[in-house]
Amino acid sequence: MIWENVTLAASSLKTNKTRALLTMLGIIIGIASVIAIVSIGNALESSVSTDLAALGTANITIAVQEREKENAIGRLRPPTGVIITGKTPTSSDLITETMISDFKARFADVIQGISISYSGGSATARDMELYANVSILGINKDYATANTITLLSGRIISQQDIDGFANVAVVSDKLVENMFPLGTDTVGKTIKIYKPNSIDIYTIIGVYEYAQDGPFASTASDRDMQTVMYIPVSTAKKDVLEKNFTSFTVVANADEDITQLTDSFQSYFDGVYAGNRDWKASASNLTLILDTVTSTLNTITLAVAVIAAISLIVGGIGVMNIMLVSVTERTREIGIRKALGAKTFHIQLQFLIEAVIVTVIGGIIGIMLGLALGVLASLILGVAASASIPMIFLSFIFSMAIGLFFGLYPASKAAKLDPIEALRYE
Amino acid sequence: MLQLREIVKRYFIGEPNELEVLRKISLIINEGEFIAIVGQSGSGKSTLMNIIGALDRPTEGLYILDGTPIAEMTDNELSEIRNEKVGFVFQTFNLVAKINALSNVELPMFYKGIPKRERRERAKYLLSLVGMQDRMTHMPNELSGGQKQRVAIARALANEPSIILADEPTGNLDTETGNMVMDLFMKIHREEKRTIVLITHNDELAKKTQRIVTLRDGRIVGDESNIAAFERGSTV
Numbered sequence: 001m002i003w004e005n006v007t008l009a010a011s012s013l014k015t016n017k018t019r020a021l022l023t024m025l026g027i028i029i030g031i032a033s034v035i036a037i038v039s040i041g042n043a044l045e046s047s048v049s050t051d052l053a054a055l056g057t058a059n060i061t062i063a064v065q066e067r068e069k070e071n072a073i074g075r076l077r078p079p080t081g082v083i084i085t086g087k088t089p090t091s092s093d094l095i096t097e098t099m100i101s102d103f104k105a106r107f108a109d110v111i112q113g114i115s116i117s118y119s120g121g122s123a124t125a126r127d128m129e130l131y132a133n134v135s136i137l138g139i140n141k142d143y144a145t146a147n148t149i150t151l152l153s154g155r156i157i158s159q160q161d162i163d164g165f166a167n168v169a170v171v172s173d174k175l176v177e178n179m180f181p182l183g184t185d186t187v188g189k190t191i192k193i194y195k196p197n198s199i200d201i202y203t204i205i206g207v208y209e210y211a212q213d214g215p216f217a218s219t220a221s222d223r224d225m226q227t228v229m230y231i232p233v234s235t236a237k238k239d240v241l242e243k244n245f246t247s248f249t250v251v252a253n254a255d256e257d258i259t260q261l262t263d264s265f266q267s268y269f270d271g272v273y274a275g276n277r278d279w280k281a282s283a284s285n286l287t288l289i290l291d292t293v294t295s296t297l298n299t300i301t302l303a304v305a306v307i308a309a310i311s312l313i314v315g316g317i318g319v320m321n322i323m324l325v326s327v328t329e330r331t332r333e334i335g336i337r338k339a340l341g342a343k344t345f346h347i348q349l350q351f352l353i354e355a356v357i358v359t360v361i362g363g364i365i366g367i368m369l370g371l372a373l374g375v376l377a378s379l380i381l382g383v384a385a386s387a388s389i390p391m392i393f394l395s396f397i398f399s400m401a402i403g404l405f406f407g408l409y410p411a412s413k414a415a416k417l418d419p420i421e422a423l424r425y426e
Numbered sequence: 427m428l429q430l431r432e433i434v435k436r437y438f439i440g441e442p443n444e445l446e447v448l449r450k451i452s453l454i455i456n457e458g459e460f461i462a463i464v465g466q467s468g469s470g471k472s473t474l475m476n477i478i479g480a481l482d483r484p485t486e487g488l489y490i491l492d493g494t495p496i497a498e499m500t501d502n503e504l505s506e507i508r509n510e511k512v513g514f515v516f517q518t519f520n521l522v523a524k525i526n527a528l529s530n531v532e533l534p535m536f537y538k539g540i541p542k543r544e545r546r547e548r549a550k551y552l553l554s555l556v557g558m559q560d561r562m563t564h565m566p567n568e569l570s571g572g573q574k575q576r577v578a579i580a581r582a583l584a585n586e587p588s589i590i591l592a593d594e595p596t597g598n599l600d601t602e603t604g605n606m607v608m609d610l611f612m613k614i615h616r617e618e619k620r621t622i623v624l625i626t627h628n629d630e631l632a633k634k635t636q637r638i639v640t641l642r643d644g645r646i647v648g649d650e651s652n653i654a655a656f657e658r659g660s661t662v
């Protein structure tokens with residue numbers, strides 16, 4: 001019964017293909033945009049997640065921050081991390097080596113390492129007419145645990161390098177290209193580093209692969225780009241009076257709950273800084289950023305979904321309109337069918353099925369179009385395409401529901417026609 | 427058997443232009459009768475046919491079809507009565523345009539809920555009965571007027587109705603084709619033993635039936651047996 005109605009409806013749609021297709025357009029556009037946006041959103045979200053994971057979601061950063069105070073105007077609080085007084089912490093407010101080793105001892109069982117870095121500013125490596133821009137980063141031994149450094153040759157900064165204030169450096173392959181165009185083995189070679197008021201000579205102990213889309217990516221040309229040069233943190237701080245740190249990063253063991261650890265680190269440092277009225281050390285992790293990104297993407301997805309829903313409703317009204325036209329056009333047919341014994345529900349079913357077929361075919365075309373758009377957008381954005389199966393299923397059900405909903409009125413109108421009047425209709 | 431008692435049909439009831447189209451029509455049609463209803467245009471023939479065919483309800487009066495009073499029925503019950511007890515043949519053929527001859531004949535059986543295979547078989551039988559076995563898969567617009575009417579007659583026979591109602595079935599056909607359709611009705615009457623009510627303007631055709639009922643201004647003004655002529659005609 002249903003199946004015969006389906007074939008019947010399909011054959012009556014075939015007689016007016018162009019019209020059927022135009023009718024479907026609203027549904028196609030609505031469904032396609034939902035599917036496309038959801039898959040692009042999914043792709044973006046997972047790509048952001050992997051990017052952030054590369055930065056280290058297992059990392060917890062402890063940083064010295066000014067305490068939030070009720071300001072003079074009232075109880076307004078400045079946003080976290082924003083120093084509105086412009087005060088700088090004094091040496092005694094900063095994190096000392098002892099504090100770090102005490103902390104390390106206290107949490108020895110949950111942490112893999114503690115990464116410390118100190119920016120030594122920008123400099124240029126020169127050798128006759130050859131040059132390469134670098135930004136100097138003093139690091140400790142655990143820095144490589146917290147951050148991804150892909151070594152191409154040689155080794156990373158060791159504890160002996162740090163203890164010995166050694167003038168050793170791990171440089172990028174880009175620097176090697178610029179400074180050693182002949183491509184000989186560079187490990188063991190020396191480079192001259194020109195700073196505004198000093199010239200130092202460093203021995204290259206390792207070469208790492210420059211990550212084009214990494215956190216330190218440069219937008220300059222290969223010739224002028226600035227790449228990071230890693231040196232021992234002690235060497236970087238040699239000429240600096242301030243020996244304490246404003247921040248350090250903890251690498252937790254893989255199986256630890258980062259959120260929970262962040263909380264316990266926070267309460268540990270709250271204890272350490274209990275006596276300090278202006279400054280504190282606050283613990284944070286990247287999962288917080290990830291959450292923000294995710295919720296932003298969700299908001300965008302929702303907004304597009306609303307727009308798509310409107311387009312689906314408009315599409316549904318289009319279907320209703322065409323079905324009403326179809327009922328009028330086929331008044332005589334309805335009269336004949338009624339004369340032959342069709343009951344109200346027979347006529348209703350016939351037109352409902354026709355409406356549902358229109359919207360379902362529209363839905364299927366929309367789903368395919370949306371998936372294609374999703375793949376295209378992913379290619380352009382350079383992220384992996386990812387389709388949402390539940391979303392496809394939902395779209396299918398939804399397009400069916402639209403057909404049912406917007407087909408109902410025309411179908412009952414058809415079913416209510418008086419057979420005599422309908423038979424007389426020209 | 428079919429019984430009409432004092433059937434009245436009015437239009438525009440309660441309005442100044444109230445129109446009484448049927449005025450106390452009483453008529454009994456027996457099983458197996460082949461009867462012609464004649465009358466001038468506007469005399470109420472089609473209105474009467476609609477009531478007999480359960481397409482319409484009378485304003486007043488009693489109508490009993492095969493022992494079932496029709497007056498108080500719902501639309502769906504009327505559909506069922508039409509489906510099972512009435513076969514219509516219209517002046518304008520009224521085939522469903524988008525489906526072929528076979529499917530048209532199957533339609534009444536489809537609405538009755540008869541399984542596909544059985545339906546198809548009977549439709550084929552009926553189409554060959556009306557001489558359309560070679561045109562079964564043709565669409566209505568590929569058929570001539572006479573062929574369309576033969577398909578319509580096959581369709582009217584589908585559910586073995588108690589009565590076949592034909593409202594000017596030859597009205598849109600030339601004389602020769604009209605005669606051929608008329609012969610088909612006579613064959614069906616003879617071989618299938620159906621009750622047939624033929625509405626016509628054409629006295630020649632009316633004279634080929636067993637009984638002639640004449641309407642004028644919504645009243646029956648003549649009801650004559652034509653058995654003698656009928657017997658003569660059918661033996662020729």
Ligand SMILES: Nc1ncnc2c1ncn2[C@@H]1O[C@H](COP(=O)(O)OP(=O)(O)OP(=O)(O)O)[C@@H](O)[C@H]1O
Binds near residue numbers: 467471
């Ligand atoms: N739905 C209607 N509303 C108002 N008047 C109607 C309606 N149907 C029929 N009539 C009127 O009823 C009268 C009888 O019409 P009917 O169609 O029964 O005549 P008929 O005998 O079949 O005529 P013809 O031979 O031309 O087909 C006519 O005057 C017509 O105008």
Ligand SMILES: [Mg+2]
Binds near residue numbers: 473593
């Ligand atoms: Mg008439």
